[in-house]
Amino acid sequence: MAPEIDLPLSNSPAEQETARSESVYYSESIFSIVLSLIFVGILFFAALVNNIQVLAGISGGTLLVILGARGWSRISPLKLSYTVRLDKNRLFPGENAVLKLALENRKLLPVHTGIQSRFVSAGETDIGPYEQAERTWVLTAVQRGVYPLDDFKLTLGDPFGLFHKNKPLPTQGEILVFPRIQKSSFFSDASFQEFFGIHPAKGLVEDPAWYAGTRDYTGNRPARHIHWKASARFRSLQEKIFEPTSHARVLIVFKTIGFNRFPKKVPIEGGTEERTTLFLSHSAPLNEPFETMLEVIAYMGNLLADAGATFAFLTDAGIRGRGTPFLSMGQGYAHFGQLLEKLARAELPPGLEGELPPKTQGIPPLFQQARQIGKSGTGYVYCCSDPSEEGESYYFVPHARRNRLCILTPQRLR
Amino acid sequence: MEILDNLNVPNSLPTEALNLGVEELQSLIQNMSKVIIGKRLSLELLVASLLAEGHVLLEDVPGIGKTLMGKSLARSIGGTFKRVQFTPDLLPSDITGFSVYDPKTGDFHFHPGPVSANVLLADEINRTIPRTQSSLLESMGEFQVTVDNVTYPLPKPFFVIATQNPIEMEGTFPLPEAQLDRFLMRIDMGYPTLEEEVEILKRFRGEDPLESLSPVTTPERIHQLQRLRSKVYVSLEVQQYLSRISAASRLHPSVRFGVSPRGSLFLQKSAQAWALLQGRTYVLPDDIKVLTRPVLQHRIILKPEEILRGIQTASVIEEVLEKVPVPVPN
Numbered sequence: 048m049a050p051e052i053d054l055p056l057s058n059s060p061a062e063q064e065t066a067r068s069e070s071v072y073y074s075e076s077i078f079s080i081v082l083s084l085i086f087v088g089i090l091f092f093a094a095l096v097n098n099i100q101v102l103a104g105i106s107g108g109t110l111l112v113i114l115g116a117r118g119w120s121r122i123s124p125l126k127l128s129y130t131v132r133l134d135k136n137r138l139f140p141g142e143n144a145v146l147k148l149a150l151e152n153r154k155l156l157p158v159h160t161g162i163q164s165r166f167v168s169a170g171e172t173d174i175g176p177y178e179q180a181e182r183t184w185v186l187t188a189v190q191r192g193v194y195p196l197d198d199f200k201l202t203l204g205d206p207f208g209l210f211h212k213n214k215p216l217p218t219q220g221e222i223l224v225f226p227r228i229q230k231s232s233f234f235s236d237a238s239f240q241e242f243f244g245i246h247p248a249k250g251l252v253e254d255p256a257w258y259a260g261t262r263d264y265t266g267n268r269p270a271r272h273i274h275w276k277a278s279a280r281f282r283s284l285q286e287k288i289f290e291p292t293s294h295a296r297v298l299i300v301f302k303t304i305g306f307n308r309f310p311k312k313v314p315i316e317g318g319t320e321e322r323t324t325l326f327l328s329h330s331a332p333l334n335e336p337f338e339t340m341l342e343v344i345a346y347m348g349n350l351l352a353d354a355g356a357t358f359a360f361l362t363d364a365g366i367r368g369r370g371t372p373f374l375s376m377g378q379g380y381a382h383f384g385q386l387l388e389k390l391a392r393a394e395l396p397p398g399l400e401g402e403l404p405p406k407t408q409g410i411p412p413l414f415q416q417a418r419q420i421g422k423s424g425t426g427y428v429y430c431c432s433d434p435s436e437e438g439e440s441y442y443f444v445p446h447a448r449r450n451r452l453c454i455l456t457p458q459r460l461r
Numbered sequence: 462m463e464i465l466d467n468l469n470v471p472n473s474l475p476t477e478a479l480n481l482g483v484e485e486l487q488s489l490i491q492n493m494s495k496v497i498i499g500k501r502l503s504l505e506l507l508v509a510s511l512l513a514e515g516h517v518l519l520e521d522v523p524g525i526g527k528t529l530m531g532k533s534l535a536r537s538i539g540g541t542f543k544r545v546q547f548t549p550d551l552l553p554s555d556i557t558g559f560s561v562y563d564p565k566t567g568d569f570h571f572h573p574g575p576v577s578a579n580v581l582l583a584d585e586i587n588r589t590i591p592r593t594q595s596s597l598l599e600s601m602g603e604f605q606v607t608v609d610n611v612t613y614p615l616p617k618p619f620f621v622i623a624t625q626n627p628i629e630m631e632g633t634f635p636l637p638e639a640q641l642d643r644f645l646m647r648i649d650m651g652y653p654t655l656e657e658e659v660e661i662l663k664r665f666r667g668e669d670p671l672e673s674l675s676p677v678t679t680p681e682r683i684h685q686l687q688r689l690r691s692k693v694y695v696s697l698e699v700q701q702y703l704s705r706i707s708a709a710s711r712l713h714p715s716v717r718f719g720v721s722p723r724g725s726l727f728l729q730k731s732a733q734a735w736a737l738l739q740g741r742t743y744v745l746p747d748d749i750k751v752l753t754r755p756v757l758q759h760r761i762i763l764k765p766e767e768i769l770r771g772i773q774t775a776s777v778i779e780e781v782l783e784k785v786p787v788p789v790p791n
Contacts, residue, residue, distance in 0.1 A: 137770035225769070296631070357631045376631045384769035 084113060113209070119156060120210035123203040126153040127160075127174075131199065131216070137223050137388070138188035144222060146184045150174055161202035163213070165194075173206050188224040191338065193367045193392055196220040221368060225387040228349050229342030231460050261285040296376060297351055297426040299344055300417045300443065301362040305432030306337040306395055309457070334395055336457035340430050341390045343460060347428060352383035359420055360386050363413040365394040373416070410442050417443035426451040434458060482686050483740040485678055486512070489537050492677045496533040496670050497526060499657030505738060506648050506755055507534060507622075511683060512690045512734035515645020515727060516601050516621035518586075518636075518759065523626060525650045531582040531622035532671060538683055539676035540579030541616065547589040549632075553596035557606045558613075571608060576600045579616050579680045583623035587633040594640050597621065601643040618683050638718075638762065645727050646752075647759040686737075693733035694743040698788040702746050703728055706753060709781045715767040716777060724760040731756050746787045754778050 087110050094103035128151045135144045152158050152174040161171035162182070174180045197220075204211035261277040264284035277285040311334050344360070351358045360374040366389065374382075374389050410418075421427065421443060429440045429452065437454050444452050490504050497504060503519075507530065510517045519527040535542035545556060558574035575581060576597070586594060600606045604615045623644070626633055641647075653661060664670055703725055711719030720728075732748040739748075758774045 135770065139766070355634075378631065378633070379635065380765055380768040381771075384771055387769055388771075 084110075087113070116205045116207055116209040119205035120203065120212055122156065123158045123205070123212070124214060127151070127158060127203070128153065129201060129216075131196075133196075133220065133222070136220060137225065137384075138186075139225050140188050140191065140227050142188050144186045144188070146186055148182045149179065150181070151179045153177060157206045159202075159204045159206050159208055159211075161211075163200045163202060164196065164198050171202070186222065188222075190333075191224050191226040191341065191391055194222040194224065195368070196222065223388060223391045226338070226341040226345045226390050228345045229339065230346055231343045260288045262288055295351075295354070295356040295426060297347075297356055297358040297428060298376075298417060298421050299347060299358065299360045299428045299430070300413065300440075301340065301344060301360070301364065301393075301430040302413060302432070302436065302439070303337065303362060303364040303393075303395055305436065306334055306340075306457075307397070308432070309334055309336045311335075336432070337395050339460060340455070340457065341393060343455065344428075344430065345387060345390055348383045348386040352378070352380050355379075358382075358386075360389055361413065361417055361420065362389075362393060363396065363411075365396050367392045367394050376420070411439075414439065414442035418445070421445065426453070428453045428455065430455045432457065478689060479737075479740070479742060482689055482737065485682065486686065486738055488677050492537045492674065493530070493533045495664075496674060497530050498660045498664065499653050500526070500530070500650060503530065503648050503650055505735075506646055506752075509731055509734040509738055509752075510645045511538075511618065511620050512687055512737060513645055513727070513730040514618065514687050515730065516623070516643060518641075518644040518647045519622065519624045519650060520627065520647055521650045525652065527624035527650060528582065528584055529671065530650075531580075531584075531624065533674060534620075534622065535580040535582065536671065536674045537676055538580065538678050538680060540618075540680035541577075542580045542582070543575035543578035544582040544584060545575045546584050547586050547593070549589060551589045551593045553593050554608075556593065556596045557600070557608055560609050569609065571611065571613065573613065574606075576606055577613070577615060579618060579620065581619075581621045583621055585625060586623040587625040587636055589634065591634055591637050591640075594634070594636055598640060598643060616680070618680055618687060641759045642721065642723060644759060645731060646755040648755055690730075690734050690737050693736050693741075695729055695733065696743070699732075699744050699746055699749065700729070702785065702788050703732070703749055705785045706749065706757075706781055709785050710757065710761055710777070713777055713781060715763055715772050716761055717764045718762040720757050720760050724757055728752060728756045750782060750787075753782060 087106050091103060091106035091110055094100075094106055130149045132147045132149070133144055135142070138144055148162055150160055150172075155176045157173060157175045157178075159171065159173050160180070172180050172182065199216040200213045201216055202211050202213050261274045261281075262285065264273055264278075264286040268286055272286045274285045274287045348358065348360075355378060357376045357378040359376045362372045364372055366372050370389065370392060372389070372393075374386055377385070417427075427440065427444050429437075431437070431439070431454070434454075434456050436456075440452055440454060486508055490501070490508055493504050493507075494501070507517055511534070519530060521527060532542075532544075545551070554574070556574050556576055558572050558577065560569040560571050562568075563570050583597065600615055600619070601621055604617070604619050606613050606615060621644075625636070707720040707722075707725045707728075710716060713719070728749065729744075731752045732744045735748045735752055736742070736744045754775060757778060761774045761777060763772060763774060763777070
């Protein structure tokens with residue numbers, strides 16, 4: 048069984064007792080209109096005064112049903128416990144998460160219930176006295192982003208469906224959909240590693256102090272790597288294979304200002320009607336180059352984690368929810384997971400559409416931060432919206448001749 | 462002893478030897494507590510590992526007291542103590558020892574490395590390359606070292622205390638799975654509480670209390686206690702409970718590789734040591750529960766996608782413990 052994430056969505060017995068004092072509001076119903084009640088009341092009073100027994104019976108009965116149903120819906124939250132469980136809250140596009148709502152009615156009166164949120168709707172069901180019910184939804188991740196679970200409303204009412212109350216649930220959880228790990232044709236695994244000065248067969252780490260052995264010299268390596276004694280012994284040029292005893296450092300800088308000028312596309316429709324499979328997607332138009340860049344950064348992170356390199360990430364994008372737009376130097380898959388979370392939360396800051404951003408005076412804060420993090424021997428990946436911004440990398444790459452710099456723009460990734 | 466009778470436990474441990482052993486072990490922990498403040502559980506786990514003839518990996522951020530804990534144990538049990546600071550340029554022969562040619566005799570003479578000691582403190586083990594890390598495999602698993610086709614036995618007891626920084630930190634090399642499996646326990650120390658930190662400041666204000674720490678036992682006594690530990694009774698029900706935990710760890714959907722049979726064996730050994738430390742001659746399911754996390758957390762390998770989601774082995778173990786029913790006496 049998958050590990051279940053307990054969302055703060057269950058009510059304790061103490062909560063049930065105080066349920067009456069919690070903020071609830073009534074949904075629209077013909078019987079909730081005060082005028083209707085007044086009208087039926089007047090009709091009943093008039094029938095009694097004029098001794099019209101049939102009318103008095105009908106209007107009195109109607110009034111009784113209305114008031115009874117209203118009272119029923121008022122006490123429906125009492126002794127009703129609920130638990131919402133989500134099996135995963137971090138998803139890759141295409142993956143599914145299972146959302147379960149368990150309800151238990153611990154009283155004699157049956158209750159009509161339902162649940163509503165931005166991606167789960169209806170789910171209406173009647174729960175009899177001392178009965179339990181469970182509803183399950185499969186949430187399919189479609190689009191990168193953060194999907195808060197803070198708008199859950201539990202709909203409660205009488206079994207006739209006459210009156211309903213919507214009770215907001217105090218939820219704080221969220222579902223994160225990571226960007227796709229998108230391989231770009233701009234660079235292959237080998238060329239990316241070669242770019243940072245390391246031979247693809249060895250990974251991103253090496254130490255010139257210790258070497259493990261030799262192999263045939265390939266010609267594209269510096270001549271200082273040639274092992275002359277071994278070459279004499281084998282009668283062919285041999286190069287040294289180094290021990291992987293030092294880590295490569297790579298800083299990924301993502302400047303998002305400027306991405307606003309790209310046209311946006313309408314995303315895939317998200318489902319909100321009553322069904323068991325729902326899609327996690329946004330309704331706002333998509334900035335495709337921005338999304339592609341995030342996917343390529345995710346791919347780079349994967350490459351770096353595989354190679355055992357240390358890497359950091361810095362951006363000027365907005366970060367939705369908790370966290371900062373900076374990921375410190377680290378290594379391994381857990382660190383890569385943190386990078387994916389930053390990318391999932393990244394939002395394009397507002398800017399001028401259809402135009403390049405105006406040149407700013409002085410060094411922008413993003414580059415000042417990048418300058419502080421980077422040090423000699425660090426490789427840089429600078430992601431920006433236009434090739435004309437390439438020159439800005441000199442703000443933060445010290446000793447540009449010694450430090451490797453890779454510049455990525457949407458035009459190059461195409 | 463009523464429970465013991467109900468469980469029909471063969472009481473093979475002499476009471477006098479048991480009481481003496483427990484007293485000695487408690488004084489060992491007490492002695493270390495003079496230097497290590499407020500980490501009673503960590504100290505007990507460390508001593509339990511020593512009794513179970515296992516090795517310990519202490520993992521936490523720098524400055525928590527990992528090295529100090531290793532040093533205080535070494536001082537408290539006497540015997541030979543060696544410390545190796547693992548650095549990226551350390552070679553396997555720097556650990557195991559090497560043969561040197563003597564021109565006078567025309568023979569090779571073996572110079573034992575720091576591994577030939579009762580207590581070896583492998584400090585910051587993940588700062589060196591995996592090749593050097595793996596040089597400890599034979600000595601930790603088989604209590605011997607082989608150099609130039611000659612096998613040299615290691616002194617008894619032989620206990621490795623390795624410290625490491627969290628693997629996400631820059632400049633670290635993750636330990637290979639085979640190496641991790643050789644460690645009996647991985648103990649996470651954690652930060653001290655406010656009161657504990659004040660007490661640390663008080664004790665370390667003047668002279669280093671480690672300097673005045675004297676041995677309270679001997680390596681020979683530890684070796685005897687290790688043999689005493691092997692006589693602690695483990696009932697069939699407890700063994701089945703332990704096996705169910707290992708099996709459940711293999712079936713968990715977030716797990717790529719679950720606990721190996723060696724992990725189950727280590728858990729049983731640790732439970733025996735833990736029971737002895739508590740003055741019992743038999744193992745309870747509670748002992749297994751206490752030890753499951755430190756003994757198994759470094760043996761479970763999660764699926765890469767679960768690591769990316771932030772799932773940790775500790776949470777997987779908690780789930781496993783929740784699901785596996787605990788045996789109760791009839």
